[in-house]
């Protein structure tokens with residue numbers, strides 16, 4: 001198979017049509033560039049939906065993956081392996097979830113990690129954990145998870161119902177898992193009102209709503225919500241599948257808000273392109289799950305964990321650049337004064353450009369044809385999630401395509 005039409009017809013004959021795909025077949029990636037089967041180059045402002053955080057074929061990432069693949073890729077969770085152990089310690093430390101007053105020590109046993117393979121699985125696992133915590137302490141019935149309208153948490157059982165967008169809850173998938181209620185984002189009174197029913201065990205939030213349209217939560221709201229959760233012993237869970245692992249310029253999105261959640265989920269960018277997800281819990285949930293309560297065959301295998309360790313090493317020195325480059329991108333887009341842009345928002349390299357008078361999906365297709373890979377989000381937002389290693393020169397090259405394409 002050499003070209004788009006051959007690959008496309010194989011898809012049509014053999015792959016289920018669950019995606020409306022753009023008319024490009026990518027063959028190769030290098031840094032923040034992608035190349036299609038015809039050899040045409042593109043600037044990547046999507047990073048495989050926030051996955052290729054260290055770009056494509058980063059030499060350190062490739063070396064780590066090849067070395068680990070040659071040594072040991074997988075043995076299952078019936079045995080111990082080293083890469084997952086090191087990765088879990090680093091995640092505990094970076095999240096600060098187990099930190100006591102004297103600092104962030106991931107080795108103190110006050111926080112812990114469960115590894116799985118994707119974002120939805122991470123959300124499923126953390127929901128089980130939250131419900132068991134509440135059941136152990138308060139008995140049956142206190143199982144409701146509050147999530148936000150326009151949220152996105154995945155497409156499986158619990159994570160699908162946790163997603164606060166009715167368009168995902170198609171009647172032909174019924175019956176759905178029970179025990180979810182939704183409140184509008186940034187509306188503290190609506191959250192408080194949920195306290196009356198006495199059946200709530202957790203609040204699940206994305207610090208910046210990603211798929212919903214790059215909608216950052218307000219600092220005041222997050223602080224009040226965190227205090228309200230703590231007071232009522234509702235678990236505060238941050239879904240950091242999109243915002244985590246450096247995307248906002250902090251290791252985790254919640255770290256922009258000065259709050260400490262009880263649990264956070266991770267996936268997407270953590271292993272730079274290999275499937276890895278997980279959730280990190282703090283002291284409250286540290287011993288909630290016991291042997292047999294949860295599991296995953298692949299979860300946290302040495303190959304994916306070695307990739308993730310390389311990602312953390314590459315990102316560590318460049319996190320400040322993520323913040324600066326994000327601010328630079330937002331500023332440059334604003335300076336273009338594009339008539340089809342009504343708002344620019346986001347943090348770090350998670351950027352939403354709200355469109356007016358033109359369909360966001362149409363803009364994404366036009367940009368792609370012009371050599372810039374971007375993403376749609378929500379109903380009308382153009383979303384940029386470039387690799388976190390992107391340079392100013394590559395940002396400028398991508399923005400030049402944006403300006404040329406959207407300038408009337």
Ligand SMILES: *Cc1c(COP(=O)(O)O)cnc(C)c1O
Pocket residue numbers: 117118119120121123152153154155206210211239240241242243267268
């Ligand atoms: C993408 C995403 C998910 C789902 O991740 P998958 O790996 O596709 O299952 C869950 N939560 C958030 C916030 C996401 O952005």
